[in-house]
Amino acid sequence: MPLLDVRGLCIDYKLQNGYLRAVDSVSFQIDEGEVLGLAGESGSGKSTIAHSILKILPRSTRVSGSILVDGAEVVQMDDRATRAYRWKVVSLVPQGSMNAFDPVITIGSQIVESIRIHSDVDKAAAWRRTRELFSLVGIPESRVKGYPHEFSGGMKQRAAIAMALSLNPKLVILDEPTTALDVVVQRQVIGLLVRLRRELGISFLFVTHDLSVLSEIATNVAVMYAGRLAEISTSEALFASPNHPYSRALIHAIPTLSGNLSLVRSIPGVPANVLNLPPGCKFHPRCPYVFERCRKEEPRLKRTDSGSSVACHLFDGSEKDGGG
Amino acid sequence: MGVRKTVEDDVPLLEVRDLTVRFVSGRGLFAKQVVTAVDGVSISVRKGETLGLVGQSGSGKTTLARAVVKLNKPQSGSVLFKGGNIFDQRGKEAEQYRRQVQMIFQDPYESLNPRATVEKAIEEPLVIHRLARSSLSRQERTLNLIRMVGLNPEAVSKKYPHELSGGERQRTSIARALAVSPELLLADEPVSMLDVSIRIGIIDLLKELKRELDLTVVFITHDLGIARYFCDRIAVMYKGRLIEVAATEELLRHPSDPYTKQLLEAVPDPARSAKEKSSTVQES
Amino acid sequence: MFKLVRLPKDRRVLVGMSILGFFTFVAIFAPFLTPYGPHQVSGPPYSPPSFQHWMGTDELGGDILSQVIYGARISLTVGFSVALAATFIGSLVGLLSGFYRGAVDEGLMRLTDVFLILPSLPLAVILAAYLGPSVQTIIEVLTITGWPLVARVVRSQTLSLRERPFVDAERVIGAGNARIMFRVIIPNLLSLIAANAVLAITGAVVGEAGLDFIGLGNPSVVSWGTMLYWSQNLNAILRGAWWWILAPGLCIALVGLGAVLISIGIENIFNPRLRGR
Numbered sequence: 001m002p003l004l005d006v007r008g009l010c011i012d013y014k015l016q017n018g019y020l021r022a023v024d025s026v027s028f029q030i031d032e033g034e035v036l037g038l039a040g041e042s043g044s045g046k047s048t049i050a051h052s053i054l055k056i057l058p059r060s061t062r063v064s065g066s067i068l069v070d071g072a073e074v075v076q077m078d079d080r081a082t083r084a085y086r087w088k089v090v091s092l093v094p095q096g097s098m099n100a101f102d103p104v105i106t107i108g109s110q111i112v113e114s115i116r117i118h119s120d121v122d123k124a125a126a127w128r129r130t131r132e133l134f135s136l137v138g139i140p141e142s143r144v145k146g147y148p149h150e151f152s153g154g155m156k157q158r159a160a161i162a163m164a165l166s167l168n169p170k171l172v173i174l175d176e177p178t179t180a181l182d183v184v185v186q187r188q189v190i191g192l193l194v195r196l197r198r199e200l201g202i203s204f205l206f207v208t209h210d211l212s213v214l215s216e217i218a219t220n221v222a223v224m225y226a227g228r229l230a231e232i233s234t235s236e237a238l239f240a241s242p243n244h245p246y247s248r249a250l251i252h253a254i255p256t257l258s259g260n261l262s263l264v265r266s267i268p269g270v271p272a273n274v275l276n277l278p279p280g281c282k283f284h285p286r287c288p289y290v291f292e293r294c295r296k297e298e299p300r301l302k303r304t305d306s307g308s309s310v311a312c313h314l315f316d317g318s319e320k321d322g323g324g
Numbered sequence: 325m326g327v328r329k330t331v332e333d334d335v336p337l338l339e340v341r342d343l344t345v346r347f348v349s350g351r352g353l354f355a356k357q358v359v360t361a362v363d364g365v366s367i368s369v370r371k372g373e374t375l376g377l378v379g380q381s382g383s384g385k386t387t388l389a390r391a392v393v394k395l396n397k398p399q400s401g402s403v404l405f406k407g408g409n410i411f412d413q414r415g416k417e418a419e420q421y422r423r424q425v426q427m428i429f430q431d432p433y434e435s436l437n438p439r440a441t442v443e444k445a446i447e448e449p450l451v452i453h454r455l456a457r458s459s460l461s462r463q464e465r466t467l468n469l470i471r472m473v474g475l476n477p478e479a480v481s482k483k484y485p486h487e488l489s490g491g492e493r494q495r496t497s498i499a500r501a502l503a504v505s506p507e508l509l510l511a512d513e514p515v516s517m518l519d520v521s522i523r524i525g526i527i528d529l530l531k532e533l534k535r536e537l538d539l540t541v542v543f544i545t546h547d548l549g550i551a552r553y554f555c556d557r558i559a560v561m562y563k564g565r566l567i568e569v570a571a572t573e574e575l576l577r578h579p580s581d582p583y584t585k586q587l588l589e590a591v592p593d594p595a596r597s598a599k600e601k602s603s604t605v606q607e608s
Numbered sequence: 609m610f611k612l613v614r615l616p617k618d619r620r621v622l623v624g625m626s627i628l629g630f631f632t633f634v635a636i637f638a639p640f641l642t643p644y645g646p647h648q649v650s651g652p653p654y655s656p657p658s659f660q661h662w663m664g665t666d667e668l669g670g671d672i673l674s675q676v677i678y679g680a681r682i683s684l685t686v687g688f689s690v691a692l693a694a695t696f697i698g699s700l701v702g703l704l705s706g707f708y709r710g711a712v713d714e715g716l717m718r719l720t721d722v723f724l725i726l727p728s729l730p731l732a733v734i735l736a737a738y739l740g741p742s743v744q745t746i747i748e749v750l751t752i753t754g755w756p757l758v759a760r761v762v763r764s765q766t767l768s769l770r771e772r773p774f775v776d777a778e779r780v781i782g783a784g785n786a787r788i789m790f791r792v793i794i795p796n797l798l799s800l801i802a803a804n805a806v807l808a809i810t811g812a813v814v815g816e817a818g819l820d821f822i823g824l825g826n827p828s829v830v831s832w833g834t835m836l837y838w839s840q841n842l843n844a845i846l847r848g849a850w851w852w853i854l855a856p857g858l859c860i861a862l863v864g865l866g867a868v869l870i871s872i873g874i875e876n877i878f879n880p881r882l883r884g885r
Contacts, residue, residue: 187589210592212592254549256595266521266527267525
């Protein structure tokens with residue numbers, strides 16, 4: 001049984017005059033010990049999905065479909081069950097969390113506070129745990145009473161990860177954890193995550209717009225566009241031979257240090273605006289392979305022979321329904 | 325066909341000599357902290373090249389660029405443009421410098437006046453320097469500039485920055501910078517705040533404009549991949565110091581400084597990762 | 609600036625503008641609207657609201673409604689003039705201070721501090737004694753004590769504006785200080801200044817009433833403040849003449865409310881634009 005099983009997830013935000021569909025029929029799975037990279041640009045819905053798993057979307061948001069964590073249905077969970085679940089089974093390292101620390105309280109205290117909010121542990125035990133966490137993520141225990149401004153960016157990010165690990169969750173969701181970090185520090189944080197996965201068997205859902213980073217850490221990668229899944233593949237398969245025109249274009253839009261520069265190409269047009277989506281396939285206005293069907297009919301996620309799942313009319317040969 | 329070397333060919337377009345820029349924080353009773361953002365940096369930029377200024381945050385690359393456009397005053401050292409010290413310029417000379425050297429900023433939204441339309445923003449330098457005599461010729465030039473950066477005048481001329489997408493805003497900034505027909509263009513992380521899929525589009529635009537308008541470009545970035553894509557030479561900075569400068573491919577293949585090596589190692593590379601997939605990644 | 613045309617779309621603003629518009633109209637057309645003159649004795653003293661006197665009469669038998677209507681002239685005149693003057697002076701000082709910084713800022717801020725700590729009441733007393741109690745004096749006092757607050761607010765906003773990248777960009781394309789101030793800083797300050805100005809109306813109207821109340825205004829002039837002064841002096845409450853206090857008090861409160869509603873609307877018009885990325 002997969003640790004995280006998302007099926008047909010649809011999320012609508014409430015606006016002044018109606019609802020806006022931010023995520024449409026998304027399905028994917030994460031097995032124990034795996035890392036799933038959720039890649040996409042702004043407006044793709046990736047952060048929304050991350051927040052929905054932890055149930056921290058605004059109350060007015062409509063969530064339908066199913067999110068099964070360790071077999072338990074999360075979407076309909078009541079408040080009591082949610083409190084038992086949040087931070088203990090699944091936790092989150094939010095976007096910009098390294099800057100979210102309260103500047104006038106020591107980092108150790110903030111982690112202790114988080115532990116005591118989510119569990120019934122006494123203060124001494126919480127501090128013990130916090131010291132443990134510090135060494136787990138590679139920060140010297142002596143820094144436990146340090147203030148945020150005394151920590152470097154990389155150390156703050158490690159502290160945020162420590163906070164997420166405090167109650168031994170099985171799945172940790174990380175939202176753009178390396179985006180604001182220098183490349184060298186980024187490398188260290190990724191190394192940390194790889195080690196944590198190896199030592200503790202934790203699964204990660206790694207949300208980012210930086211595809212290259214995913215090549216270092218992800219088992220599988222799900223590419224999102226305009227709230228829909230474009231493709232899900234293993235990391236190797238995606239980078240070696242991307243199927244969906246968007247995945248392909250996105251990979252080629254990133255110049256690397258050793259790749260062929262003449263293949264680098266921009267994607268024409270602008271990223272889809274969720275407030276004003278075109279009919280049919282949401283990527284069709286920018287797709288070099290567009291044909292008539294794309295303009296009218298939205299493609300469904302289908303499994304290809306190679307084992308990836310793609311939502312594209314070009315791949316309608318296989319009739320098996322894909323689900324990640 | 326022999327090419328006669330002119331005097332200009334020998335003098336670098338821009339020359340930074342032993343430049344030091346320091347900032348003092350804290351006032352009055354509080355302890356004054358001195359930060360040396362740029363520490364004795366010397367570098368020259370040849371006419372027609374694209375020089376990449378690469379470094380992580382705190383490396384001083386932005387401070388250096390700001391000094392070149394006179395937004396920062398150096399404590400010591402000099403910046404020479406076509407042989408003349410820019411900080412000695414007065415009156416007409418100083419005015420002229422503003423037509424010769426321009427800059428594009430990192431934040432597409434914050435670098436445009438929220439109260440000015442695209443048209444007005446691009447027109448601004450024309451008005452300031454009294455280029456294009458009549459309002460009609462100004463309008464025409466503005467229209468041309470808007471088209472030159474790949475925007476549709478009908479669609480964007482009357483729009484305000486908050487009505488534009490990130491890419492459109494950045495293109496507007498580029499048009500504004502080019503209005504005075506500068507010789508040297510500094511671009512400070514122009515694409516790092518844009519969506520991944522459109523970054524190369526803006527870089528390609530800069531490439532094309534550079535060719536068409538015979539520009540020299542200093543491109544500041546922390547992204548080595550983009551530096552490789554766009555720059556002829558790359559200068560690496562770290563904590564205010566210039567670590568190493570070399571032609572792009574040379575620097576990437578045979579870096580001489582250990583910091584450069586560490587930097588290159590740290591950049592995620594899908595092609596390389598594929599080979600290393602089974603081995604453990606070292607955490608330093 | 610033309611965005612202000614969009615103001616009426618906000619319901620709160622509509623209410624606010626209606627209130628102020630109403631009082632302004634009333635003030636302008638006072639002679640045509642009042643049944644009696646402001647100093648005219650027309651009925652029995654201290655009579656409660658009735659058909660002949662909608663808001664009752666004062667201690668001499670003068671119609672309170674007429675007084676309130678004529679009073680609007682003074683109160684609104686003071687309100688608008690002080691708001692205009694204090695905002696103008698304060699904005700100028702704040703702008704120059706925040707923009708030039710250094711010695712200019714230090715100097716102007718010390719000056720502002722001096723005026724800021726001037727207590728308005730004692731100052732009013734002194735000026736009233738020196739210049740004689742009058743509407744003019746009140747306007748002067750309120751302006752003198754009102755501009756420092758505007759200066760601080762405008763200075764603070766100017767300081768933050770001048771650090772923003774688009775100001776750097778203006779410098780790089782060659783704009784000089786004057787151009788930056790007029791074309792970049794001021795247009796971005798307008799919403800703040802407008803909101804402050806409107807809010808100042810409230811302060812001025814209440815301030816005028818207050819100064820009149822303690823006897824620093826000209827008691828023979830009919831304004832909402834002097835009405836409160838007289839009603840207090842003649843112990844209206846003890847006599848049960850609540851209408852004498854309610855009428856001017858309610859008008860002051862309504863004008864204040866109207867101004868606040870409009871200033872909220874101004875904030876909302878300009879700020880979401882700026883926040884909309």
